[in-house]
Structure formats: structure tokens, C-alpha cells
Amino acid sequence: MKNTETKIKRPLVVVAVLTLCVLLVSAVSCNKSTEEPSLTPYSLVIPDGFPKMKIPTDNEPYVERIALGRKLYYDAILSNNGMSCSSCHLQNLGFTINSSSGMPVLPHINMGWKDKFMWDGREQGTLEDVMLFEVEQFFGTDIAKLNAHSQYPTLFSQAYGIDNIKSKDVAKALAQFFRVLISSDSKFDKVQRNEAQFTNDELQGFMIFNSEKGSCTHCHVPPFFADNGLHNIGLDSDFSDPANQGYFHESGDSAHLGQMRTPTLRNVSLRARYMHDGRFSSLEDVINQYNTGVQRTPYLDPIMIKSNNTVNLNLTPLEVSQLAAFLRTLTDSTFIKNPNFSKP
Amino acid sequence: MKKYLKFLALIFVFSTACEKEEEAPVVSPSSSLDLAFEHIIDSDSLQFDNTFYTNAAGNEYRVTFLKYIISGVELYTDGKRMFRQNTDPTVISARYVDSRMAPIPNAPLGTYDSIAFSMGVVPEYNYDNAFELSYNDLGMYWPTSLGGGYHFMRFEGHWRDGAVTGGYAFHIGQNENLITIGFPVNLTITKENKSQLTFLMNLNEWFDNPHFYDLTVESGYTMGDTIKMNMLVENGHNVFSLKN
Structure with a gap:
């Protein structure tokens, strides 16, 4: 008897599961179309002889995100003292600076492959992790300034589909720009x-x-x-x-x-x-x-x-x-x- | 002596199997096998950096770096080679728990009575960029000007003996220094369960068997030193054992 019941119920169960799957897929697609921004994929070219670059799945490269990271890199809005990343990382010097004193600034070159940062290696993890350190601890970025800015809320909305910018979003955008700073043409x-x-x-x-x-x-x-x-x-x-x-x-x-x-x-x-x-x-x-x-x-x-x-x-x-x-x-x-x- | 006889018997089995050049029967489908590696100094588990161990010569040594590559895994039944690994070699980094496993993803289902593998990179993969290394493992490349390919092993640290101190950097590379070893096993690879074999590397054996390696006498730096590298290669045949 049990077997008969199972036989009768199985097609119904299959139909129900399939229906649920279709509904779920539709729901996800609908959600995506309203929440996920439309982005231009960026094909990161890895030079011959370089290993694969590990990129977090929640921060895949897109043109809009890289542009946002680049804008932030050069913007003193990150700090509270008029400094930006580019104040100490000059492109014509290979993204470092020739200061006359203090600890020499490490260059921003081929950072997308690294997982240890700073001279003493104290920051370890992904680029997103070290960028979060830069935003929260090094710069002490006032996120309210970014949310009140005339352009950034729109740019973050376009790039990440968010309405409220947080430190981790700034870190993710910066990491996008760092990943394209590839030097392989010496x-x-x-x-x-x-x-x-x-x-x-x-x-x-x-x-x-x-x-x-x-x-x-x-x-x-x-x-x-x-x-x-x-x-x-x-x-x-x-x-x-x-x-x-x-x-x-x-x-x-x-x-x-x-x-x-x-x-x-x-x-x-x-x-x-x-x-x-x-x-x-x-x-x-x-x-x-x-x-x-x-x-x-x-x-x-x-x-x-x-x-x-x-x-x-x-x-x-x-x-x-x-x-x-x-x-x-x-x-x-x-x-x-x-x-x-x-x-x- | 028993150890040598066992080893020689295994080598005989493997070499005879190779001479016959018999085609392995088709065994399918494939499953997976993991080779796990643990690192010991006789009865102690390896602790990096600050723990000093004593080798056969009485030198105290500590370990700061230990990486090596596993490749060319072969499975045998009754002397016939049933499988040879055709996937990229694996870098084993002894310092990190998640880097002590060599996965063999396409090992076929079946029962095997012996296994062989190489510590190092088998010749078909031992040339520049034959397989990719992560940024953290780039130091395992062998300099192109010295023939290219890969380091088979980098085993580094410091030693002291009374008031005398020094460093050692046991580096092995190049095809002629490949260390291939075999073990009798009772291995059944099934579809249902991933199989795992665990091997122990006893670091003290690098200093002892068959060549006595006294760091106060022999240089601990082996790059470019054929004699020292040969001593290590011969000792390397005795550093692994199968964990029960």
C-alpha cells in the first residue's frame, strides 16, 4: 500500500518541485533586475607567465566599478586632512613617492596577486580586506561625506546597486582599481x-x-x-x-x-x-x-x-x-x- | 636492513612493471584520492620557528621553511601499473594545515596493493611554467639559468652546536634528483567515499640515512652543490613512511 501511494504521489511531487523551481528562478530574476545594476563586464588581461588572479565572487571587475575605484584613489574625500591615495602614490614613480624621510612608501604594482601587505606584513587577506583597513583605520574616512556627495551616491548605486555607502563598499571599489594596476611591459x-x-x-x-x-x-x-x-x-x-x-x-x-x-x-x-x-x-x-x-x-x-x-x-x-x-x-x-x- | 629489503622489493616490482610496458586495463569511472602529509621529528610533530630539534650528528636545528612538490602518483595491483597521475603536481607547504594535501582527482575506482609517488616534479612537468604556481609559492621555481623548472624541495632553518651557529637551506631540484618512492598499501577507491592515505615525513632522516649530515662539517647550503644535493636525494628515499 505504501508503495502504491508513493507511486501515485511521485508525479505530483515532481510537478510541485518543478513549479517551485520555476517560481524561485523567476523571483531571483525579478529581484536581480530591480536590485542589480546593469554593468559593463571588464576582461582583466593576465600577462603571460603571471599566475591567475583570485578575485572575490562578490567583487567581479566591471568598467563602472573600476572607474569608481580610480576616482576614489585620486580623491581627498577619503581622508580628513586633504590627502588621497595618490598623494603618496604617484604614477610617474610607479605609484610610490620619493619622500626624504620616514618609512618609504611601497609601490602599488601588481597588488591583485598579493595577500600580505605593509612592510612588516601585518595586514593579510584580500585586497578588499586591506582596503577596508585603509578606509577605516589609515584614512578614517568619513562615510557621511560620501553619502552626502553630489556624485558618489549615484556612482555607488550604478556600480554596486546600493543606496547607502558603507566602508566595505569603498574598499571594494578601491580594490577594483588596484587589480588593474598591472605592470608587465618593462x-x-x-x-x-x-x-x-x-x-x-x-x-x-x-x-x-x-x-x-x-x-x-x-x-x-x-x-x-x-x-x-x-x-x-x-x-x-x-x-x-x-x-x-x-x-x-x-x-x-x-x-x-x-x-x-x-x-x-x-x-x-x-x-x-x-x-x-x-x-x-x-x-x-x-x-x-x-x-x-x-x-x-x-x-x-x-x-x-x-x-x-x-x-x-x-x-x-x-x-x-x-x-x-x-x-x-x-x-x-x-x-x-x-x-x-x-x-x- | 628490513627497511632496505622492503624498499628494494618495491622498486623491483615497480621497475618490472615499467619494463613490461603493459597497458593498464581500462578502469572506470574515476574517483578521487587524497595524499595527506604530516611532518615529524622522530616522535614529535614539527613546530616551526622556535623549537630546536636534535639530529643524528647532535646539531640542534629549527625549521623556518619547508615546501616540497608531489607528482607522478602511480597505483599498482599485482605489479601492474593501473594508474599514473596526469594532473598538475602539488606544492605541499608544511607550515599551513590547508596546504598539506595532494589531491589526485581522477584516480580510478579499484583496489590497489601499492603506490608510488615522486617528491619533486616528474620530467614531463619540470620545465619553466609547465604548471602554475601561486604568488606564495613562486619561490619554488628553479632559476632558468640553472636549467629552469621547479624546486623539488626547500627545507630551511637555523642550527647551533655549542657556540657554533649557522643556517641551512636544503634545496633540491633538476630531473636527476627526483626522489621516487613506493609503499605497499591496502587501498580501495570507491565511488561512495573519498580515499585518503597519510604519509609522514621524518625530518631527522634528511640528516641521517644513509648519509650522516653534520652541519658543523657539511655546508647546509645545497644550491649549486651536486655532492651535497646527492647526499640529500639518497637520504630523501628514507624520509617518508606510511601512517597506519
């Missing part, structure tokens, strides 16, 4: 694509960079010329100054003393000061630090200790200049002049 890139050739010095420098002689590539890994990692490279032997303590700040673990995030070397020659405290003012000074100045402490990254148990590279002056010549090929003139990245 002379190095052109050589890789057989569109240009290194000079002899640049080629020798490239060989030093990649070989055990320079051992640069263990941390400054192409194509980003960084590894998203944290390392103590032997700058200091005394870590009493909190500015030199690195990731120890975040972890509290003495093993992390002096560990700083590997900065990208793309556009490195545009910078005027190097290292987390700007102690060096030329590429040659930086190379000479690795050449003769590495401090051996219990916290020194093991990768800095060579097979003969030395910690210095001992490059000749010619090799230093050749390595510097190679590093200058990492300047991306297309990127620093791209009109799509400039102030709208």
Missing part, C-alpha cells in the same frame, strides 16, 4: 617576449641576478620580482628599535625579528630611497649592502648564508654595476604613463 618583459635585447651589461647583470652569485631570485622571483614572503636580510644586528623589528610586531615571535616583506623590484630604479627605513639612496648602495654589509644574527634568513658559510656576495665593482644595469631594465615606462591609471 624592458625585461620585452626581452622575455623577444621584442627587445639586453645590452651586454644588462645580460651579465641578469645572469648574476639568477645565479648563486647574486642569489637575488630566491626572494625577488619573476614575474613579480617578489615572493610575497617575509625575510630578515641582515640589515641590522640590533632590534631594539621597533622600526627594525619587522613581522615580530605582529607575531611576537622572536624568530621573526627583522623580517620585512620582500618589495617588488619592478620600477625599482625610480625610487630614491631603499629598504624599510630608506637607509640607502642608490641601487649600488643596496647591492653593496648584500655585498659586504650583511649582519649575521640568529634571525638572518637561512637563504642568506652561502655554501662557504659566508653571508656576503663579494661581487666586483663591475658586477655591482652590471647587476644595477639589469635592475634598471625593470622600469615599465608604459605603466607609469598609462592614461587609464591617471587622475580622471
Whole structure:
């Protein structure tokens, strides 16, 4: 009897389920058409040799969202002191600034792949996460100003279908612009694509960079010329100054003393000061630090200790200049002049 | 000795199977198998950064970095190779709990009595950009100027022995240094359940068996040092065991 009942009821159940599905789909579609804005899809082009970029499903790239992020990037409305992101991140310098004091500003290049941010790596997560930190903590953005603005409520409504702007929405829009700041057209890139050739010095420098002689590539890994990692490279032997303590700040673990995030070397020659405290003012000074100045402490990254148990590279002056010549090929003139990245 | 005999027997089984070049029978449909890896120092679980362990030479060492790649997983029944992995190699990052698994998504349903895998990248994948690495794993590329491809392993840290201190960076790469190992298993892959095998990597074995590796005598930096790398490769055949 039970079986008969089941047989009779099954078609009815199927019809009911199908009807429910149709109704549900219609409801979702209707909801979408009233709440979701009509957006222009943006196809993010990932250069050859770069890994896939992870993009949160709730913040897919669209032209309108990128434009909104770009507008915000250049707008001092984010802060309460007249500063915008672009005040310290100048496009012609590869989105950094050559200040004469303080901690050098890290460049905004190829950020879409990163999940560790700041010199000491204390901010970790998605671009949306770090942008939320920038909005809420770094700038202390007054969201009421954005909601009262003559343009932003409309722009956010168009881009995200929202009526009331919140910090997380600003973070999402900024993340959209950061994801398109892709640098992949330096002379190095052109050589890789057989569109240009290194000079002899640049080629020798490239060989030093990649070989055990320079051992640069263990941390400054192409194509980003960084590894998203944290390392103590032997700058200091005394870590009493909190500015030199690195990731120890975040972890509290003495093993992390002096560990700083590997900065990208793309556009490195545009910078005027190097290292987390700007102690060096030329590429040659930086190379000479690795050449003769590495401090051996219990916290020194093991990768800095060579097979003969030395910690210095001992490059000749010619090799230093050749390595510097190679590093200058990492300047991306297309990127620093791209009109799509400039102030709208 | 028993360990060696078991190992040699397995290698014989695997090499005989390869020589025959018998086509594996069609086994379908495919299911999934996960190889999980745990990292120990003899009886202790690995703790990164601040915990010092003692190796066979009496050197105390701590671990700051351990990543390696698993590829070329093969399943055998009665000496016949029934399956060979044809998906991308997997980077195992010992520091993170969610990066200690090598998924083999297309392992066919069936019962197998032995398994082999390579620690490193099998030659068909060991060239520049053969498979994609995440930003966090970019350091696993092997420099193009040194032949390209991938690091098979990066095992790094610091050591101390009395007043003497130093660092070590055990890096292995290049095709001739691939470490392929096999284990007898009692493995049944069914449609209903995902199968998992867990392997242990005993870090002390890198310093001991068959080559005694005293960090006060041998350099701990192996990039570009064929002799040291060979010592590690031979020791590497003894670092894994199947967890019961």
C-alpha cells in the first residue's frame, strides 16, 4: 500500500518541485533586475607567465566599478586632512613617492596577486580586506561625506546597486582599481617576449641576478620580482628599535625579528630611497649592502648564508654595476604613463 | 636492513612493471584520492620557528621553511601499473594545515596493493611554467639559468652546536634528483567515499640515512652543490613512511 501511494504521489511531487523551481528562478530574476545594476563586464588581461588572479565572487571587475575605484584613489574625500591615495602614490614613480624621510612608501604594482601587505606584513587577506583597513583605520574616512556627495551616491548605486555607502563598499571599489594596476611591459618583459635585447651589461647583470652569485631570485622571483614572503636580510644586528623589528610586531615571535616583506623590484630604479627605513639612496648602495654589509644574527634568513658559510656576495665593482644595469631594465615606462591609471 | 629489503622489493616490482610496458586495463569511472602529509621529528610533530630539534650528528636545528612538490602518483595491483597521475603536481607547504594535501582527482575506482609517488616534479612537468604556481609559492621555481623548472624541495632553518651557529637551506631540484618512492598499501577507491592515505615525513632522516649530515662539517647550503644535493636525494628515499 505504501508503495502504491508513493507511486501515485511521485508525479505530483515532481510537478510541485518543478513549479517551485520555476517560481524561485523567476523571483531571483525579478529581484536581480530591480536590485542589480546593469554593468559593463571588464576582461582583466593576465600577462603571460603571471599566475591567475583570485578575485572575490562578490567583487567581479566591471568598467563602472573600476572607474569608481580610480576616482576614489585620486580623491581627498577619503581622508580628513586633504590627502588621497595618490598623494603618496604617484604614477610617474610607479605609484610610490620619493619622500626624504620616514618609512618609504611601497609601490602599488601588481597588488591583485598579493595577500600580505605593509612592510612588516601585518595586514593579510584580500585586497578588499586591506582596503577596508585603509578606509577605516589609515584614512578614517568619513562615510557621511560620501553619502552626502553630489556624485558618489549615484556612482555607488550604478556600480554596486546600493543606496547607502558603507566602508566595505569603498574598499571594494578601491580594490577594483588596484587589480588593474598591472605592470608587465618593462624592458625585461620585452626581452622575455623577444621584442627587445639586453645590452651586454644588462645580460651579465641578469645572469648574476639568477645565479648563486647574486642569489637575488630566491626572494625577488619573476614575474613579480617578489615572493610575497617575509625575510630578515641582515640589515641590522640590533632590534631594539621597533622600526627594525619587522613581522615580530605582529607575531611576537622572536624568530621573526627583522623580517620585512620582500618589495617588488619592478620600477625599482625610480625610487630614491631603499629598504624599510630608506637607509640607502642608490641601487649600488643596496647591492653593496648584500655585498659586504650583511649582519649575521640568529634571525638572518637561512637563504642568506652561502655554501662557504659566508653571508656576503663579494661581487666586483663591475658586477655591482652590471647587476644595477639589469635592475634598471625593470622600469615599465608604459605603466607609469598609462592614461587609464591617471587622475580622471 | 628490513627497511632496505622492503624498499628494494618495491622498486623491483615497480621497475618490472615499467619494463613490461603493459597497458593498464581500462578502469572506470574515476574517483578521487587524497595524499595527506604530516611532518615529524622522530616522535614529535614539527613546530616551526622556535623549537630546536636534535639530529643524528647532535646539531640542534629549527625549521623556518619547508615546501616540497608531489607528482607522478602511480597505483599498482599485482605489479601492474593501473594508474599514473596526469594532473598538475602539488606544492605541499608544511607550515599551513590547508596546504598539506595532494589531491589526485581522477584516480580510478579499484583496489590497489601499492603506490608510488615522486617528491619533486616528474620530467614531463619540470620545465619553466609547465604548471602554475601561486604568488606564495613562486619561490619554488628553479632559476632558468640553472636549467629552469621547479624546486623539488626547500627545507630551511637555523642550527647551533655549542657556540657554533649557522643556517641551512636544503634545496633540491633538476630531473636527476627526483626522489621516487613506493609503499605497499591496502587501498580501495570507491565511488561512495573519498580515499585518503597519510604519509609522514621524518625530518631527522634528511640528516641521517644513509648519509650522516653534520652541519658543523657539511655546508647546509645545497644550491649549486651536486655532492651535497646527492647526499640529500639518497637520504630523501628514507624520509617518508606510511601512517597506519
